[in-house]
Amino acid sequence: MTKQLLKGNVAFAEAAVRNGLQAYFGYPITPQSEALEHLSGRMIEEGRVFLQAESEVAAINMVYGAACTGVRAMTSTSGPGLALMAEGLSYIAGSEVPVVVVNMMRGGPGLGNIQPSQADYNFMTKSAGHGDFHPLVLAPASIQEIIDMIGLAFELAEKYRTLVIIAGDGSIGQMMESAELPPMQPVRDTVPDWAVSGAKGRDPNVITSLYLGAEKLEALNLRLQAKLAEIKRNEVRSVEVATEDADLLLVAYGTAGRICVSVLREARKQGLKVGLFRPQTLWPYPEERLSELAEQVKGILVVEMSAGQMLEDVQRFVQGRVPIHFHGRMGGVIPMVDEILADVEALAKE
Amino acid sequence: MTLTRTEIPEGMELVYSYPDSLTKVSSHYCPGCVHGIVHRLVAEVLDELGVRENTIGVAPVGCSVLIYNYINTDFVGAAHGRAPAMATAIKRIYPDKVVFTYQGDGDIAAIGTAEIIHAANRGEPITTIAINNAIYGMTGGQMAPTTLPGMVTTSTPTGRNCEVAGYPVKLSEILAQTAGAVYITRQSATDIVGIRKTKRAIKRAFLAQIHGLGFACVEVLATCPTNWNIGPWEAMQWAKEHLGGFYPVETFKMTDEVKALKA
Numbered sequence: 001m002t003k004q005l006l007k008g009n010v011a012f013a014e015a016a017v018r019n020g021l022q023a024y025f026g027y028p029i030t031p032q033s034e035a036l037e038h039l040s041g042r043m044i045e046e047g048r049v050f051l052q053a054e055s056e057v058a059a060i061n062m063v064y065g066a067a068c069t070g071v072r073a074m075t076s077t078s079g080p081g082l083a084l085m086a087e088g089l090s091y092i093a094g095s096e097v098p099v100v101v102v103n104m105m106r107g108g109p110g111l112g113n114i115q116p117s118q119a120d121y122n123f124m125t126k127s128a129g130h131g132d133f134h135p136l137v138l139a140p141a142s143i144q145e146i147i148d149m150i151g152l153a154f155e156l157a158e159k160y161r162t163l164v165i166i167a168g169d170g171s172i173g174q175m176m177e178s179a180e181l182p183p184m185q186p187v188r189d190t191v192p193d194w195a196v197s198g199a200k201g202r203d204p205n206v207i208t209s210l211y212l213g214a215e216k217l218e219a220l221n222l223r224l225q226a227k228l229a230e231i232k233r234n235e236v237r238s239v240e241v242a243t244e245d246a247d248l249l250l251v252a253y254g255t256a257g258r259i260c261v262s263v264l265r266e267a268r269k270q271g272l273k274v275g276l277f278r279p280q281t282l283w284p285y286p287e288e289r290l291s292e293l294a295e296q297v298k299g300i301l302v303v304e305m306s307a308g309q310m311l312e313d314v315q316r317f318v319q320g321r322v323p324i325h326f327h328g329r330m331g332g333v334i335p336m337v338d339e340i341l342a343d344v345e346a347l348a349k350e
Numbered sequence: 351m352t353l354t355r356t357e358i359p360e361g362m363e364l365v366y367s368y369p370d371s372l373t374k375v376s377s378h379y380c381p382g383c384v385h386g387i388v389h390r391l392v393a394e395v396l397d398e399l400g401v402r403e404n405t406i407g408v409a410p411v412g413c414s415v416l417i418y419n420y421i422n423t424d425f426v427g428a429a430h431g432r433a434p435a436m437a438t439a440i441k442r443i444y445p446d447k448v449v450f451t452y453q454g455d456g457d458i459a460a461i462g463t464a465e466i467i468h469a470a471n472r473g474e475p476i477t478t479i480a481i482n483n484a485i486y487g488m489t490g491g492q493m494a495p496t497t498l499p500g501m502v503t504t505s506t507p508t509g510r511n512c513e514v515a516g517y518p519v520k521l522s523e524i525l526a527q528t529a530g531a532v533y534i535t536r537q538s539a540t541d542i543v544g545i546r547k548t549k550r551a552i553k554r555a556f557l558a559q560i561h562g563l564g565f566a567c568v569e570v571l572a573t574c575p576t577n578w579n580i581g582p583w584e585a586m587q588w589a590k591e592h593l594g595g596f597y598p599v600e601t602f603k604m605t606d607e608v609k610a611l612k613a
């Protein structure tokens with residue numbers, strides 16, 4: 001395969017097709033609409049299911065219905081749409097069906113704007129719907145990474161029968177860069193034994209999140225928590241740059257993490273020992289590795305395109321062992337290398 | 351004494367039996383509620399069409415949330431009002447399977463209005479059974495979108511004042527306006543004749559799906575003695591007179607292809 005110039009939204013959509021996506025339901029919302037547009041053609045060409053729903057509420061419930069049949073199903077959206085999907089996300093979690101959702105975050109709250117943002121961190125990692133559950137949240141920092149994460153997302157969703165959210169942002173969705181798509185994989189031709197397909201020669205399968213009786217619902221919750229614990233043990237992912245000798249550790253994910261690579265390069269030119277820790281899974285958070293790094297660095301600078309949502313997790317895992325500083329921009333403002341570098345330089349003088 | 355099918359004496363004919371599509375458990379429904387009757391009608395139709403093993407039902411939120419305990423097919427449980435969205439996806443993945451939703455008036459005509467209108471308008475070849483008893487049963491008798499003007503509920507204690515609470519929604523009349531609907535009818539399960547006609551309508555609605563004709567919905571006028579605070583018999587009479595008086599029992603849309611089906 002060769003590399004080609006790809007826009008983020010088109011790249012992840014085509015990667016999904018090539019990973020055997022069987023059903024896509026979505027509703028247009030900037031900055032991810034190109035994904036829906038791309039799939040409107042490609043899914044039909046491949047003889048698969050594509051439907052533009054009447055709302056994000058309908059879209060996620062269509063995805064939920066499709067997932068109940070055991071096919072690879074997904075949707076993509078942005079913050080305001082994800083908010084409408086919260087109902088379905090909770091039902092999906094409670095019913096234990098595999099679903100992949102891509103959220104290209106934009107500025108909020110409210111209608112906000114369509115510029116890149118990371119202000120849905122808490123929403124996705126901690127409170128994607130009512131009840132006790134966490135989606136598995138993947139955070140790509142480049143077009144190649146979101147392509148690769150689509151395949152991973154389906155694998156994880158199906159392995160654990162769980163909800164996986166890919167946390168992109170407007171810049172991952174809108175920018176173009178050179179990347180390689182995976183080869184075309186055939187769609188699965190088998191149906192999981194738990195799926196609904198018509199009760200031919202077997203007892204009926206019922207997929208529901210309703211468990212009347214507190215003990216029964218607690219049993220479901222215990223099962224969900226055990227699954228989340230297993231995900232926590234097995235699926236933590238992160239990337240490090242120049243952490244071996246770092247005095248100051250930058251902690252950032254996605255687009256902010258990518259910007260921090262440039263900050264790190266500039267700082268190193270000045271002889272400042274700066275490293276980068278970039279979580280690729282926001283839930284489960286790579287807390288053990290962060291905790292180890294906290295033992296060896298003198299300070300941490302968290303950089304986010306939000307008011308400091310991941311910051312709270314970093315504080316929780318570092319537990320006051322080293323000072324934690326924060327550089328955040330909100331409302332769709334992308335932090336520039338120079339402004340972060342100024343913080344790094346100031347901290348180096350302390 | 352119960353006879354098995356093979357034990358039927360020669361010269362006699364089996365005219366009534368327990369449908370295979372109905373599970374043998376006691377129901378949780380209140381005395382005088384017609385959910386049990388309509389469940390049975392659906393089960394009889396699935397049996398007669400021979401599609402039980404090829405059917406996927408979508409359960410609503412409301413009193414019939416546990417329908418999958420009674421209808422012996424694969425089922426998924428939808429969020430409140432979203433059954434048509436789930437059914438849409440399942441039917442598109444399995445065009446050859448029979449997919450139906452079973453919804454109450456609050457589920458279909460309030461919180462799920464968008465989903466049902468758009469499923470109908472797209473002409474999804476699914477079958478919808480809509481139970482209209484003019485009240486929210488499971489939550490304890492609050493106003494439904496179909497609550498009659500002046501009707502007392504726990505959230506309209508002095509009677510539904512339409513100038514404040516809005517007017518009753520005539521769902522079938524609205525669905526009949528959608529281009530994708532092929533069969534929209536309102537029936538009443540409050541007496542023997544009505545129950546027989548309701549069954550024929552349900553069968554026609556499933557046949558419309560099996561023939562791939564488009565969206566079909568059977569609205570069924572029903573009772574809720576518990577939340578109407580009257581007895582089962584009185585409730586049947588009240589439904590016939592008052593619900594039937596406001597919501598005409600008629601077929602609002604039936605295409606020629608649907609008309610030609612032998613139900």
